[in-house]
Amino acid sequence: MNKQNVCVVFDLDDTLYLERDYVRSGFRAVGIWCAERLGLEGVQEQAQALFDQGRRGDIFDAALDRLGVGRDAKTVSTMVQIYRHHAPHINLLPDVVKCLARLQDRAYLGLLTDGNAVSQWAKIDALGLRGRFDTTVITGEWGIEFFRPHVRGYRYLESQLGMCRGRFVYVADNPIKDFSAPYTLGWNAIRVRRPASLHEHLKCSSGLACSEVSDLESVPDLVFEMYKTQF
Ligand SMILES: [Mg+2]
Known part of the structure; x- marks a missing residue:
């Protein structure tokens, strides 16, 4: 496909x-x-x-x-x-496994995260995600000044995936730093508000994220709705 x-x-x-x-x-x-x-x-x-x-x-x-x-x-x-x-003991959540399986081979996939690069790569390996994304950006490899909400990571994804011509969706959890840059770039965004997540209590300003979900299971359908694309 x-x-x-x-x-x-x-x-x-x-x-x-x-x-x-x-x-x-x-x-x-x-x-x-x-x-x-x-x-x-x-x-x-x-x-x-x-x-x-x-x-x-x-x-x-x-x-x-x-x-x-x-x-x-x-x-x-x-x-x-x-x-x-340390090599972390963490697992992909079941809704994530389903979401990625549905999107894989049907859409381009990216990963954009901040933090210490060694730690983030250790998490990616522990989750079995190395190689699953078309482009992976860990802003810590550039320096903390490029942590979100800095626009550089989002722009880098656009430059690597030019064939998507602005059709980008960011799926993230933290209203304080995750959504302002994609908003200014004209991306769509979906806020995931997981039970027991660290920023669950934060409200998202209206307009910053298109949708709010409690897990990723419905994300492929939401992306389909945004772009009228059949997955
Ligand atoms: Mg997060």
């Missing part, structure tokens, strides 16, 4: 898998390292409790505090590296 000249671009975290599963997996890896190398038990549990309470940005410092050991910049830096470089 020939591909239609339409490109569906997916975000990664909390769009194709649940980010809190990655966080749990990372804390587990750090906890094992602390137990084996430092003889320090309980790091995973403390970090997870802090995360569940909404703590962000200095979770490992705070976990060491709670365990009554002094903060040490080198130890915390190593913990961050362990977290970022």
